[in-house]
Amino acid sequence: MRRLIITAFVSLDGVMEGPGGEKGYRNAGWTFNQLPHDDAVYELKEREQAEAGALLLGRRSYEAFAPVWPSMAEEFARYNELPKYVVSSSLRPEDLVDGWGEITILRSLDEVARLKDGDGGPLLVQGSSDLGHSLAEAGLVDRYHLLVFPLLLGAGKQLFPTRNKDVTRLQLIEHETFSNGVQKTILDVSREGS
Template sequence: MSTLVVTTFLTLDGVMQAPGGPDEDRSGGFEHGGWLVPYADDDMMRIVVDWMNAADGFLLGRKTYEIFAAYWPHVSGEDDPIAAKLNSSPKYVASRSLKTVEWNNSTLLAGDAAEEVGRLKERTDGELQVHGSGDLAHSLTQHGLVDEYRLWFYPVVLGTGKRLFPEGTVPTALRLVDTKTTGAGVAVHTYRPGGKPTYGSFDLES
């Protein structure tokens, strides 16, 4: 059975929209695309490459698939380890609107995303990574299918944009299992779900 890992770049206020460029995702009138780029450094790339090399497959939503498929097949794997990994690895695309997926080693999951991913986890082994794919990640969280979150927190606040954990997310306690930092000030935290939150009170007993 696969371990499902969600890896996401986030601002300090939880925005995950369009980290890599101004035109990556302008939906909702978002004007802050590319907010990650000034913080990219050798530390970041080393961690990204190490984690991606650990993947046995990638699970993508439609928008992220289209962004990746328009870029990575045109990058030589001889010079770029990320391109080499993405282009050669199995990729599973959760989408009801796409009819075909042309990128090498891609498989379309055209039914209900949660049901399809649940079956995918059962029939595959190793680490299955989700990158970006906000709507898909939210659905997987709601259905308790995420085994690990690798969250990159960048030192920037935007005040608007799509969030990984929007209003209405199922309450979940998380357990910190690893943390790293980069020279550019990015904090990279790895969490695993720890059941439902517990609650207490600091009120003085009467």
């Protein structure tokens, strides 16, 4: 069985929207323009690239990454090589970009569950807040890789679903605080009692 990992830059109040400067969000670029840079923060991203078996994306994140990442061969070399799975009910095969490796459209969370039951390295979910919520609510998330920035953004897409649901217990696996106050937090989803 493959581990499904949600990885995110997140503010202390749970906002994950627009960390790299995406247009349309009032605080776009908050990971780069609010704190001093510390290369050590991004070690987790390098480790993720090395360990991942595939990328799992929602349609909007796919459409944001697909035109950019293939041209960033040095920064995203391993991500560009990995198989990609896009969970979407509306994306058509003719909408997929050429030159970004193997890309498969999944139409349901049942297909994600079957993919997860197969062999291979971890499935890494980048961005994709709506997909992340659906995966969490379906009990398909195994781990969270979070880089928590000491910022309160006040509004924006939230990392965790906000609907009324049962408690999800998490176990801290790894934690580190960097010189600029960013915290690396790796948490496993506890399956006790399920």
